[in-house]
Amino acid sequence: MDNFYALLEGFSVAMQPIYLLYALGGVLVGTAVGVLPGIGPAMTVALLMPITYSLEPTAAIIVFAGIYYGGMYGGSTTSILLNTPGESASIVTALEGNRMAKAGRGAAALATAAIGSFIAGTVATVLLSFVAPYVAAFAVQIGPVEYVALMVVAFLTVGALLGASVLRGLASLGLGLFLAFMGVDLMTGQQRYTFGSPFLADGIDVVLVAVGLFALGEALYVASRLRHGPVKVIPVTGGWTSWMKKEDWRRSWKPWLRGTFIGFPIGTMPAGGADVATFLSYAAEKKLAKGARKRQFGRGAIEGVAGPESANNAAAAGVLVPLLTLGIPTTATAAMMLVAFQRYNIQPGPLLFEVEGALVWALIASLYVGNLMLLVLNLPLVGMWVKILQIPRPYLYAGILVFAALGAFSVNFTPVDVFVLLVIGVLGFFMRRYGYPIAPLVVGMILGPIFESQLRRSLAISQGDPLALISTPIAAGIYISLVLIFVLSFWMKKRQRVMESAALDDESPQGKEVSA
Amino acid sequence: MVPSTTGAVRGGSDAAPVKPLGEIIFAAVILSIGIVGFVAGAGIQTPDSASDIGPRALPYLVSGLLVIVGAGLIVQLLRGKTGEADEGEDIDPDVRTDWLTVAKMAGTVVVHIFLIIPLGWPVAAAVLFFGAAWALGAKPLWRAAVVGVVMALVLQFAFGGLLGVSLPAGVLEGVPFLNG
Numbered sequence: 001m002d003n004f005y006a007l008l009e010g011f012s013v014a015m016q017p018i019y020l021l022y023a024l025g026g027v028l029v030g031t032a033v034g035v036l037p038g039i040g041p042a043m044t045v046a047l048l049m050p051i052t053y054s055l056e057p058t059a060a061i062i063v064f065a066g067i068y069y070g071g072m073y074g075g076s077t078t079s080i081l082l083n084t085p086g087e088s089a090s091i092v093t094a095l096e097g098n099r100m101a102k103a104g105r106g107a108a109a110l111a112t113a114a115i116g117s118f119i120a121g122t123v124a125t126v127l128l129s130f131v132a133p134y135v136a137a138f139a140v141q142i143g144p145v146e147y148v149a150l151m152v153v154a155f156l157t158v159g160a161l162l163g164a165s166v167l168r169g170l171a172s173l174g175l176g177l178f179l180a181f182m183g184v185d186l187m188t189g190q191q192r193y194t195f196g197s198p199f200l201a202d203g204i205d206v207v208l209v210a211v212g213l214f215a216l217g218e219a220l221y222v223a224s225r226l227r228h229g230p231v232k233v234i235p236v237t238g239g240w241t242s243w244m245k246k247e248d249w250r251r252s253w254k255p256w257l258r259g260t261f262i263g264f265p266i267g268t269m270p271a272g273g274a275d276v277a278t279f280l281s282y283a284a285e286k287k288l289a290k291g292a293r294k295r296q297f298g299r300g301a302i303e304g305v306a307g308p309e310s311a312n313n314a315a316a317a318g319v320l321v322p323l324l325t326l327g328i329p330t331t332a333t334a335a336m337m338l339v340a341f342q343r344y345n346i347q348p349g350p351l352l353f354e355v356e357g358a359l360v361w362a363l364i365a366s367l368y369v370g371n372l373m374l375l376v377l378n379l380p381l382v383g384m385w386v387k388i389l390q391i392p393r394p395y396l397y398a399g400i401l402v403f404a405a406l407g408a409f410s411v412n413f414t415p416v417d418v419f420v421l422l423v424i425g426v427l428g429f430f431m432r433r434y435g436y437p438i439a440p441l442v443v444g445m446i447l448g449p450i451f452e453s454q455l456r457r458s459l460a461i462s463q464g465d466p467l468a469l470i471s472t473p474i475a476a477g478i479y480i481s482l483v484l485i486f487v488l489s490f491w492m493k494k495r496q497r498v499m500e501s502a503a504l505d506d507e508s509p510q511g512k513e514v515s516a
Numbered sequence: 517m518v519p520s521t522t523g524a525v526r527g528g529s530d531a532a533p534v535k536p537l538g539e540i541i542f543a544a545v546i547l548s549i550g551i552v553g554f555v556a557g558a559g560i561q562t563p564d565s566a567s568d569i570g571p572r573a574l575p576y577l578v579s580g581l582l583v584i585v586g587a588g589l590i591v592q593l594l595r596g597k598t599g600e601a602d603e604g605e606d607i608d609p610d611v612r613t614d615w616l617t618v619a620k621m622a623g624t625v626v627v628h629i630f631l632i633i634p635l636g637w638p639v640a641a642a643v644l645f646f647g648a649a650w651a652l653g654a655k656p657l658w659r660a661a662v663v664g665v666v667m668a669l670v671l672q673f674a675f676g677g678l679l680g681v682s683l684p685a686g687v688l689e690g691v692p693f694l695n696g
Binding site (some may be wrong): 037040044050052053054078082164165167168170171173174175177179181186187188190191192193195216218219220221222223225226227228392393394395397398399402403405406409410413415418419421422425426429430433434435436444452455456461464 | 543549550561563570571578580582585586588589592602605606607617626644646652660
């Protein structure tokens with residue numbers, strides 16, 4: 001019951017007008033960047049970090065939470081209405097939702113996505129409120145050895161499992177760790193990889209790396225192969241109240257709930273991430289559909305939008321569990337949230353609920369509020385986002401560049417940082433061009449220092465005996481589950497490839513017809 | 517850190533019939549960062565008092581990872597297994613890489629960097645916006661210029677003036693609301 005009162009206390013903070021305003025700002029920005037191609041929530045959090053430095057911690061964290069949830073909603077609008085293949089994170093939604101839009105049922109797709117996101121987001125936030133304190137209470141007991149094990153899991157799943165190529169993921173992770181080592185070693189005070197440069201002695205700021213990779217790298221990459229001509233948005237007509245027919249409600253509610261309960265647990269696992277959750281939900285819905293509805297899959301089945309969209313949002317809430325209670329981010333956006341916390345001298349981890357209880361509960365309460373705001377923003381006001389979607393691309397990417405430069409310059413107010421941004425941006429360009437995932441680099445860079453200190457602490461305690469790292473039952477259990485996760489994921493990847501290639505075969509004739 | 521563009525041009529395009537040279541160079545860069553990691557890692561001072569594995573152990577481990585992964589990637593590439601370029605809503609999968617546009621954008625950022633201090637952030641930002649929009653083919657150009665100037669001033673006002681971020685106003689120094 002203590003937690004319940006703490007949550008109420010959180011609401012009393014989050015409901016203050018000024019914080020409501022910050023939450024609204026956060027979800028607005030979040031939805032906008034979710035809608036716009038080329039920028040995601042990870043980059044936005046990175047960008048806003050230096051320029052919201054003057055805000056007090058609670059306000060800043062509420063803004064970032066709004067961006068985090070908002071980004072999840074916005075993405076679906078884009079993939080449903082934009083007449084181009086969507087990003088892989090929401091590829092299954094794009095598959096069915098885009099088909100529905102082309103068949104004139106875009107409104108129903110948007111509505112089921114928004115309502116599903118709301119239900120999933122709310123239920124998952126409730127789960128978060130009740131699960132997180134218990135995880136934190138458990139996490140207090142674990143030591144450096146277990147932390148090392150958890151971080152190994154996070155590294156290997158983010159690096160090796162989630163991308164298309166294991167080697168490229170590991171390369172990206174390695175580069176991130178390398179960047180993390182640059183600067184002064186915290187434990188001995190020795191300089192590492194500074195090459196005698198006083199500039200490098202401070203290390204490279206993670207904000208520069210994130211903004212460089214996400215914003216500048218993306219802008220350069222899009223510039224290299226920009227789709228010219230007007231942006232084709234599929235029009236949506238009619239008042240929003242008429243979007244969902246009775247039939248649509250009847251077909252959507254079960255997938256919403258199933259998606260929620262698939263998404264949340266997967267999000268909480270260190271091996272999580274929305275990709276896996278959306279895929280599993282899609283597969284489940286396809287399996288459960290019968291007769292004519294089953295044949296609709298691949299041609300615009302509403303279940304194929306409702307389920308994965310809910311799973312996506314529930315997973316996003318689930319990701320907050322390891323982030324808040326263990327201090328372990330499992331997605332790029334969560335990693336940037338961790339940095340945001342650290343900038344305000346807040347250390348996510350087992351003690352967070354004790355030390356910063358008021359702030360955490362205000363954050364969780366603002367997630368409930370944000371979800372409600374997002375439902376309003378994404379149903380009646382969806383027309384606003386469609387307009388944003390139509391911004392001419394030269395202006396959009398020029399604007400991204402200006403914001404990236406602003407964020408980079410604001411880190412230390414020196415133009416040299418903008419130059420570092422450019423170098424990292426060029427690296428990001430080549431990584432995208434050659435199919436290297438970005439997220440492992442960012443997660444590696446952010447978790448690297450924490451990982452090293454925990455590893456060295458474990459080994460100092462055991463006096464250098466590496467066997468100590470697997471000696472506790474919890475740690476051993478974590479490594480065993482890591483092996484299981486790997487086996488399972490290779491099996492799943494195989495299935496996913498079969499399914500995606502089947503879907504693409506289906507798409508090619510129709511896709512050409514539409515673009516002609 | 518940046519692979520030579522000449523190599524990548526030849527290796528570019530989606531259906532590269534020959535060896536993907538640009539990609540091999542990038543993998544080689546990863547491998548050489550690993551080697552540099554070992555060489556520079558040997559120079560890290562380890563205090564005698566260190567009771568743990570010291571500041572060198574993990575850099576060595578990661579350098580080893582980079583060397584192995586870089587070599588593995590080169591082998592994969594020589595066997596013809598290339599990476600899948602990122603997809604996106606604004607990416608046209610059917611066109612060749614337009615290096616000129618990339619160079620124009622990167623060049624604009626360089627100009628921006630050198631303008632911040634002498635002329636101030638708003639001017640540098642307007643130039644950055646205009647340059648990038650021009651590189652990406654914005655038409656008409658005067659509108660891009662207007663949008664760039666307005667955006668730079670609004671950002672300077674919002675972040676410099678309201679939120680107190682120290683953006684140098686440069687030539688606009690002294691104008692109310694714009695001082696960072």
